[in-house]
Amino acid sequence: MAPRVVGIGELLWDIYPGGRRLGGAPANFAYHASRLGCAGAVVSRVGDDPLGREALRRLSDLGVESGAVQVDPRLPTGTVTVTLDPHGHPTYAIHPDVAWDALEWTPALAEAAAGASAICFGTLASRGPRTLETVRRFLEAAPPGCLRIFDVNLRQDYHTPERVRAFLKCCDVLKLNEDELPQVADMCGAGGDPLEELRRRYGLKLVALTLGSRGSVLQTAEGRLEEPGAPVEVVDTVGAGDAFTAALVSGLVQGQDLPTAHRRAARLSAYVCTQEGAMPETRDY
Numbered sequence: 517m518a519p520r521v522v523g524i525g526e527l528l529w530d531i532y533p534g535g536r537r538l539g540g541a542p543a544n545f546a547y548h549a550s551r552l553g554c555a556g557a558v559v560s561r562v563g564d565d566p567l568g569r570e571a572l573r574r575l576s577d578l579g580v581e582s583g584a585v586q587v588d589p590r591l592p593t594g595t596v597t598v599t600l601d602p603h604g605h606p607t608y609a610i611h612p613d614v615a616w617d618a619l620e621w622t623p624a625l626a627e628a629a630a631g632a633s634a635i636c637f638g639t640l641a642s643r644g645p646r647t648l649e650t651v652r653r654f655l656e657a658a659p660p661g662c663l664r665i666f667d668v669n670l671r672q673d674y675h676t677p678e679r680v681r682a683f684l685k686c687c688d689v690l691k692l693n694e695d696e697l698p699q700v701a702d703m704c705g706a707g708g709d710p711l712e713e714l715r716r717r718y719g720l721k722l723v724a725l726t727l728g729s730r731g732s733v734l735q736t737a738e739g740r741l742e743e744p745g746a747p748v749e750v751v752d753t754v755g756a757g758d759a760f761t762a763a764l765v766s767g768l769v770q771g772q773d774l775p776t777a778h779r780r781a782a783r784l785s786a787y788v789c790t791q792e793g794a795m796p797e798t799r800d801y
């Protein structure tokens with residue numbers, strides 16, 4: 517049976533000047549994992565509106581399971597305005613008071629959590645306490661051995677060190693980029709060699725650091741693994757980190773060794789940069 521890989525948190529539309537594309541780190545993660553042979557599922561909340569219905573249709577077209585996505589009677593489906601600089605690097609305007617930020621704990625979520633082989637959560641785009649609390653319960657309900665991945669996504673200015681540290685305590689894999697590493701290290705007082713210090717302090721199996729076109733680094737208890745970036749013509753880097761995490765983790769839960777999964781993660785994330793949007797449909801990478 518294919519490992520069940522769940523993304524919980526943001527499911528939203530990224531609004532580009534030319535149109536909208538489905539996004540949200542946990543959703544991007546679930547999509548790429550399902551492309552790579554896992555049973556990918558999203559747990560989130562959409563509005564009872566055309567964008568919400570379209571999001572669910574789109575997930576189903578993409579082969580991502582969405583049975584535990586809730587429909588909010590009041591709040592609209594999430595949207596984020598994406599502005600790309602000439603190098604394809606985005607700035608996000610995250611629109612507040614949206615459905616995914618009001619995710620409720622339900623028996624259906626307990627069931628979704630219980631069957632998970634890996635869970636990715638990246639809810640630091642969240643302002644509201646409800647989704648954060650639901651994610652915490654979801655992680656608690658995960659079976660033993662389930663790999664829990666925390667994607668820091670530290671883009672907004674309303675994160676507190678307490679929140680980041682609380683999430684670090686309930687994950688096995690930490691994924692961050694080079695802008696986030698010094699901030700997280702600072703929040704956690706992890707000096708010296710921050711990757712190893714964070715890994716050790718929080719008992720993590722793996723810390724993954726992405727360095728954009730320069731590649732990525734994995735830190736485990738056994739040491740450090742580096743992978744250069746694949747040279748590509750960058751169009752849009754949105755979702756590249758999510759694809760990286762998805763390929764890495766789906767490789768691991770499918771039994772690949774770390775260097776193999778790492779190489780595949782580097783190739784997929786480079787490929788995603790050559791397309792607009794976080795969920796390009798082809799898997800020609």
Ligand SMILES: OC[C@H]1O[C@](O)(CO)[C@@H](O)[C@@H]1O
Pocket residue numbers: 526528529530538539540541542544596608610641669671754755756757758794
């Ligand atoms: O943080 C919000 C933004 O981050 C992404 O999930 C990419 O990682 C986008 O799809 C979304 O708009």
